[in-house]
Each structure stands twice: as structure tokens, then as C-alpha cells.
Amino acid sequence: MTDLTRKEFLKLTGAAAATGALAATGLGASVANAQSSDLLHRPIHSSGEMIPAVGLGTAMTFGDLSQDFNQRKNAIAALFREGATVIDTSPTYSNAEQVVGRALDELGARDKCFLATKISIMGKQEGIDQNNKSFEDLRTNKMELLQVHNLKDTDAHLDTINGLREEGKVKYVGITHFRDSLNDEAAKVIENNKIDFIQCHYNLLNQSIENRVLPAAREHGVAVMVNVPFARGRLFGPTAGAGIEIPEWSKDFGVDSWGKFFLKYILGREEVTVIIPGTVNDYHVVDNVGALRGRLPTETERKRMVDFIEAL
Numbered sequence: 001m002t003d004l005t006r007k008e009f010l011k012l013t014g015a016a017a018a019t020g021a022l023a024a025t026g027l028g029a030s031v032a033n034a035q036s037s038d039l040l041h042r043p044i045h046s047s048g049e050m051i052p053a054v055g056l057g058t059a060m061t062f063g064d065l066s067q068d069f070n071q072r073k074n075a076i077a078a079l080f081r082e083g084a085t086v087i088d089t090s091p092t093y094s095n096a097e098q099v100v101g102r103a104l105d106e107l108g109a110r111d112k113c114f115l116a117t118k119i120s121i122m123g124k125q126e127g128i129d130q131n132n133k134s135f136e137d138l139r140t141n142k143m144e145l146l147q148v149h150n151l152k153d154t155d156a157h158l159d160t161i162n163g164l165r166e167e168g169k170v171k172y173v174g175i176t177h178f179r180d181s182l183n184d185e186a187a188k189v190i191e192n193n194k195i196d197f198i199q200c201h202y203n204l205l206n207q208s209i210e211n212r213v214l215p216a217a218r219e220h221g222v223a224v225m226v227n228v229p230f231a232r233g234r235l236f237g238p239t240a241g242a243g244i245e246i247p248e249w250s251k252d253f254g255v256d257s258w259g260k261f262f263l264k265y266i267l268g269r270e271e272v273t274v275i276i277p278g279t280v281n282d283y284h285v286v287d288n289v290g291a292l293r294g295r296l297p298t299e300t301e302r303k304r305m306v307d308f309i310e311a312l
């Protein structure tokens with residue numbers, strides 16, 4: 001794997017990392033793909049691979065088999081149609097892996113997908129068994145990203161995931177969590193292990209990862225996948241839900257919905273590689289991926305966004 005220099009990182013992360021800026025980097029085919037899109041792409045620092053900076057999360061209701069399968073399939077189809085690729089799931093999200101696997105199969109879209117899942121159980125052998133079932137449910141023989149879920153039995157599962165990488169079944173190694181109380185432990189894993197991704201929480205109601213996790217990720221060249229970008233939907237309550245209009249000044253940086261307002265705030269941090277908003281609705285997928293167009297808010301504008309939400 002090649003490590004990007006900080007200079008290259010900043011160059012690639014800059015304004016809409018697409019268009020002309022990528023031509024000069026010589027980072028290969030994945031970069032060429034990024035050039036063909038008007039969507040913001042960000043680099044996975046350990047390899048230089050560029051990925052669209054918004055994807056799809058599948059916790060909450062995605063795996064509910066009593067719900068209409070075609071609705072979920074349409075959400076996934078919309079993701080690819082809009083030019084995004086990343087899907088995050090887990091063996092613990094009810095039947096989400098089965099739904100994702102079947103949808104990718106029926107859409108013939110496995111090769112378009114940057115597929116991320118997790119090992120989420122205590123015990124090394126239990127983790128191996130759980131992951132074997134994930135491969136089956138996802139109907140795949142490779143995973144782009146395999147993560148230790150919520151830092152549960154981290155050393156045992158990192159060993160397993162690194163072994164799968166050696167075998168060519170897994171491309172990137174990661175850890176996840178979404179609790180303030182685990183920020184320090186997550187930062188230590190970044191500092192003491194060679195991992196490619198950290199997945200953690202970051203949104204307009206919670207910026208706790210700015211203290212230790214983001215600096216550690218930056219220093220060690222670890223890509224950051226952001227979960228719960230809408231605080232599990234809570235951000236919509238006092239805004240869209242209360243009939244509050246998006247502020248006029250946010251239209252200057254391409255905001256035309258509350259979803260984009262919340263996502264562009266997160267994308268304003270250059271350490272963020274990809275955000276995985278959870279939704280079962282194709283029109284929300286289109287809205288969310290749309291946050292990758294247009295410029296990002298400046299630091300002053302981001303501060304104004306925090307103040308606006310805090311004042312509600």
C-alpha cells in the first residue's frame with residue numbers, strides 16, 4: 001500500500017476533489033473515475049483510492065423483512081444511479097445483510113458497490129462464524145471494508161480481518177463506534193494498529209470526535225466514515241419537522257434541503273472521507289448524495305450553522 005503524503009492528502013481533499021485537480025495526481029483508474037463525476041470524492045489515505053463522500057447506512061429499518069423489499073432495492077438503485085457507491089451494513093442490523101445482498105444481486109450491482117460490514121460478537125471463532133454468514137447473506141466473496149463493531153473484542157477480530165486481507169477477501173480494515181465514552185479507546189486503536197478506516201459519530205449535535213479521534217486519524221492517515229449524521233433522525237425534528245425554512249445564507253453553498261444542510265456541515269471537515277446516512281427512501285438517497293455537489297461551507301459558515309441549530 002502507498003501512503004499519501006499530507007500535501008497529496010490536502011490536494012485531493014480540496015474543493016470537490018474531482019474535475020481538473022485530480023488529473024495531476026497520477027493515482028490511477030479510481031481517480032480517473034472520480035474525474036468523470038461532478039460529485040465530491042475523498043481519498044482513502046492508505047491506498048489513494050477515491051470514493052464518493054456520501055453513501056448509504058442500513059441500520060434502523062433497512063433489514064425489516066416485513067417491509068417492502070422493493071423500496072430498499074430502489075434506495076440502493078438510486079445510490080448507484082446518483083454516482084455514489086458506499087453501503088455500510090452489519091450482521092446485527094436485523095436482516096439488512098440479506099436485503100443488501102439480494103438487492104445487489106438483482107440489480108447486478110455488486111461491482112459498483114464499496115461494501116462495508118462488521119464483525120460484532122465476543123470471541124474469535126464466533127467472529128469468524130458470524131463473518132462467514134455475512135459473506136453468504138451478502139452473496140459475495142469479497143468485501144471492500146470489514147470493521148470491528150463498537151470495539152467489541154477488537155484484537156481478536158483485527159487479527160481475523162487482517163488474515164482475510166492477506167487472502168484477498170477483504171480490501172480495507174476498520175473499527176467502528178458511536179459513543180463519546182469510546183472516543184479515547186478508538187484513538188488508541190488508531191495509534192497502535194495499522195487500520196485503514198475509523199467509523200464514528202459526528203453531526204451538528206455532537207462534535208466530540210474533534211478532540212482526539214479526528215486528530216489521530218489525520219496523523220495516522222486513517223480514513224473517517226461518519227455514522228449517525230442526522231443524530232438518528234433527531235436533527236429533522238426541530239427543523240423540517242417544525243416547519244423551519246433553511247436559512248437563506250446556506251443557499252450560497254448549495255443547500256436546498258435540511259438533509260444537505262446537515263451533511264455539508266460534516267463534509268466541511270476535510271478529515272471526513274465518507275458519510276453513511278441511513279434511509280430506506282430513494283428520494284432521500286438522491287437528496288443526500290446531492291450534498292456532494294457545489295462548494296462546502298467555510299469554517300465561519302460552519303460556526304454559523306452550529307449557532308443556528310443551537311438557537312432553535
Ligand SMILES: NC(=O)c1ccc[n+]([C@@H]2O[C@H](COP(=O)([O-])OP(=O)(O)OC[C@H]3O[C@@H](n4cnc5c(N)ncnc54)[C@H](OP(=O)(O)O)[C@@H]3O)[C@@H](O)[C@H]2O)c1
Pocket residue numbers: 056057058059060088089149150176177178199226227228229230231232233234236259260276277278279280281283284285287288
Ligand atoms: N457503531 C456503529 O458501527 C454504528 C452505529 C450507528 C450507526 N451506524 C451506521 O451509520 C448509519 C447512519 O446512522 P442511522 O441510520 O442510525 O442514523 P442517521 O443517518 O443519523 O438518521 C437516519 C434517519 O434519517 C432519516 N433520513 C435520512 N435521509 C434523510 C433526508 N434526506 N431527509 C429526511 N430524513 C432523512 C431516515 O428516515 P428515512 O428512512 O425515512 O429516510 C432515518 O430516520 C447506519 O444506518 C449504520 O449503517 C453504525
